[in-house]
Amino acid sequence: MKEQNGFYTLKGYQKNDSADMTSAMEDYLEMICRILQQGEAVKVGELSQRLHVKPSSVTKMVQQLTNCGYLRSEKYGLICLTQKGSKVGKYLLYRHDVLFHFLCILNHSQDELEEAEKIEHFLTPATIHRLDELTKELEITRGKASAELSQKEQTNPIEKGPPP
Ligand code: ZN
Secondary structure, three states: OHHHOOOOOHHHHHHHOOOOOOHHHHHHHHHHHHHHHOOOOOOHHHHHHHHOOOHHHHHHHHHHHHHOOOEEEOHHHOEEEOHHHHHHHHHHHHHHHHHHHHHHHHHOOOOOHHHHHHHHHHOOHHHHHHHHHHHHHHHHHHHHHHHHHHHHHHHOHHHOOOOO
16 A cells, blocks of 8 residues: 555556456447446447447447456346446446536536536546535525525515616
8 A cells, every 4th residue: 555655547446456457348338238227229330329439349339348347248238237347337327426526516517417427437436425515515505595585575666676
């Protein structure tokens, strides 16, 4: 552990990372989990469309995820999650949602998909958990602020509108 202290390049940190998943593997597993949650069947063609990648790339990655114990293939080309895949996939979806939501609140926006997709791989579970709590606090604070504002507007209706 001591050898890991100090600065590294991003690649250096990634080399030290003991997790056996690459960012690309995470992207695929996250999408597979998302499609299944939407109640749809996962096939190579579907993944290729949703992730904007070639079917041959999907096939390669599905093989890799299968070898690592995250997926199993079934009849008719159906791609299924193993227990391990389901557990990790659920976390990846949660991680995505937390970060997406946080960025939307932070930037007063509805569309932070690209930034969330880029950053999500680099945050630890502890950070994601705290970010989730922080986002909920921010939502409450903002909710209160806007409720107070509309109450003020209601109690002082005369102040509203342009001056005569
Ligand atoms: Zn994501």
